[in-house]
Amino acid sequence: MIDNGRRFFACSSMHYLLPIIAMANFAAGLSTRAMDPVLPQVSAQLLVSIPAVATLASATAISFAFIQLPLGAIADLFGKPRLILTCLVILGLANIAGAFATSFEWLLVSRIVCGIGAGGVFPVAMGLVGDIFGIDKRQVAMSRILAGATAGNLLGATYAGVLGDFAGWRGVLSSIGIVVLLASIAVAWGFRSQMASKGKAVDIAVIAGNYRRILKHPYARICYGGVFIEGICVMGLFPFIAAFLQELGEPRLSIAGLVIAGFALGGLLYAASVARLLPIFKERGLIALGGAIAASQIVVIAFGPSWPAQFASCMVMGWGFFLIHGSFQVLISEIAPEARAGALSLQAFCFFCGQFTGPLIYGLGLLYAGKIPTLFAAAALLLVIGPICSWLLGQYSSKSGSKTTN
Incomplete structure (x- = not known):
């Protein structure tokens, strides 16, 4: 049976849509980490302490996470391309507004709005890809979208650092705002036919019913739980990378940033390799394989090798x-x-909850148990969660006769 979204796209030429969606995710990704390298400039110009300025990143991340549940549900009724376009416009204008901020409070509000705008792009875009591509081609297509978002995250901080030396933080925000608005024009053109179609009325009862149906599905408990745990084990580690390197006598924050950037490169490696791996392992096999690979690299980092080795380890971990x-x-x-x-927005919410929780758990473990026991425990949890989720998914698939996985 073809759902409503796919019924529209089944009659459409689709070859140009995937790059447009990837472009939207790239633009949103650029904005996410843009403030990190220019925080000292913001601190000096707006006369605010570095710890206070650092809340700009947290404000963006928190608003991104908590906007997922309402925006994801609204997208299914309002129309996914229409919502992506709306959020890109909001994101672009918020970046430009932030460039003209005359107070820290103004800038903080603009970054909160940026989080809301970005939050309506990536998860909704994944849902849109699901509408366009059948299950047999979906993971490869989603990997291309992920590559766009990862490239944006990877290049956003680098771009901001380079441009910040010449044009300052205001130039960074205004230029990124322009890039995002250009991406919105591409989305408006690429999905111009569906933009003209009438969306459904936003009904709270329908939204609640959809979420009840989602949460009752056996896959939901397995997949959302797995996403939460991977957020804790993997993403919770990164705030401590700089401290681990300092223990090894490497105090340069630029090196810590480079090591963490290896993780994003692993995302690009995934996008390049998943088409070859999928026919061999299928989705369930990739869950178990990925857990083993990521867990092994947490163990490597626990032993504290040199920073080039940790860079390579983070890249493999990202893969x-x-x-x-x-x-x-x-x-x-x-x-x-x-x-x-x-x-998919509910998945993003669970992942961000894990990302918020992870540093707290790692921090307590490092304080009371030490580095090696804490990282070994995280690796062990990640190592077993892959096969467990894979087995549970297989059990449900066998009982239901589902052809989603093999």
């Missing part, structure tokens, strides 16, 4: 992580085809 994460995304996209954006 393993995205093998898990991408497979969960594909499976979640089939939970409720008529509420696909809601299902």
